[in-house]
Amino acid sequence: MAVETDWIERLSGESSARDAALADLRELLRAKLRHAFASSGDDFIEDITQDALLKIHSQLDAFEGRSKFTTWALTIAVRVGYTELRRMRWKDVSLEQVTENSASVDAGRVDSQNEPAASAARKQLVEAVHTIIDENLTQKQRDVLQAELAGMPQEEIGRRLGMNRNAIYKLTYDARKKLKKELERRGFSQEDLSTD
Amino acid sequence: MDLSKENMDALLGFLKQTKDREATCDDCLAAMAEFAETHLAGKTIPESLKAIEDHLEICAECKEEFETLLTALRKM
Numbered sequence: 001m002a003v004e005t006d007w008i009e010r011l012s013g014e015s016s017a018r019d020a021a022l023a024d025l026r027e028l029l030r031a032k033l034r035h036a037f038a039s040s041g042d043d044f045i046e047d048i049t050q051d052a053l054l055k056i057h058s059q060l061d062a063f064e065g066r067s068k069f070t071t072w073a074l075t076i077a078v079r080v081g082y083t084e085l086r087r088m089r090w091k092d093v094s095l096e097q098v099t100e101n102s103a104s105v106d107a108g109r110v111d112s113q114n115e116p117a118a119s120a121a122r123k124q125l126v127e128a129v130h131t132i133i134d135e136n137l138t139q140k141q142r143d144v145l146q147a148e149l150a151g152m153p154q155e156e157i158g159r160r161l162g163m164n165r166n167a168i169y170k171l172t173y174d175a176r177k178k179l180k181k182e183l184e185r186r187g188f189s190q191e192d193l194s195t196d
Numbered sequence: 197m198d199l200s201k202e203n204m205d206a207l208l209g210f211l212k213q214t215k216d217r218e219a220t221c222d223d224c225l226a227a228m229a230e231f232a233e234t235h236l237a238g239k240t241i242p243e244s245l246k247a248i249e250d251h252l253e254i255c256a257e258c259k260e261e262f263e264t265l266l267t268a269l270r271k272m
Contacts (some may be wrong), residue, residue: 032268032269033268035268035271036265036267036268064226067232068229071233071265073231074229074269076225078268081264082260082264130198133197136199145207153257154221154257155257164223165221168221170220173214176210176214177214179211180211181255194212
């Protein structure tokens with residue numbers, strides 16, 4: 001097995017050294033991914049090990065040496081695994097289904113926020129959030145926010161909108177910033193956002 | 197768009213944690229290995245990794261990946 005400092009050199013080297021390094025890395029990743037995704041079958045582990053190896057090998061330049069190479073490689077492999085798991089779990093669900101189901105469930109629950117037990121301050125805050133969502137966010141921001149709150153993973157939302165996970169994060173981050181800024185402009189403080 | 201109490205609470209929690217500058221999922225992936233090693237070594241998280249710590253509090257997917265990475269690393 002290669003020592004940590006050898007990995008980049010071996011994986012970038014001549015074919016025999018590279019093939020040996022890839023075999024070592026495959027063995028290591030396969031063993032770790034079995035622990036990481038213990039409830040998944042051997043086929044799944046083999047597939048994500050292979051996909052991760054390809055991804056890692058194509059991204060060697062991105063390794064900055066801020067951690068052990070094997071930790072960095074495993075980080076990529078875990079993301080590859082979750083990307084595939086989430087794709088499989090959500091493959092039959094459309095964005096419209098998620099937002100429509102969420103909306104129909106929500107419609108029945110809104111009244112619970114109007115119960116006498118809810119404080120006047122909470123009611124004002126809830127009303128303000130709903131108003132800002134309706135008036136200040138784009139339709140895409142509303143759809144993505146609703147899908148996220150309904151539990152759909154960002155990369156699956158992105159897959160349906162032709163965007164990557166990072167772009168979805170930025171979209172909802174901009175929505176959150178807009179919401180927070182507008183709430184502050186309307187006099188709500190950081191403490192008011194507590195849900196206790 | 198109406199939100200249930202649960203979703204409203206979740207959104208308010210996210211808003212409370214929202215900062216003027218945040219690490220993205222790509223930033224988090226790039227630094228996750230270093231963050232995980234620091235975490236497992238029991239060291240104080242340096243200022244350069246604070247944004248990653250904050251991101252893991254707000255991003256369920258990165259958090260899930262981080263916890264799984266820790267599980268795998270503990271077996272190393």
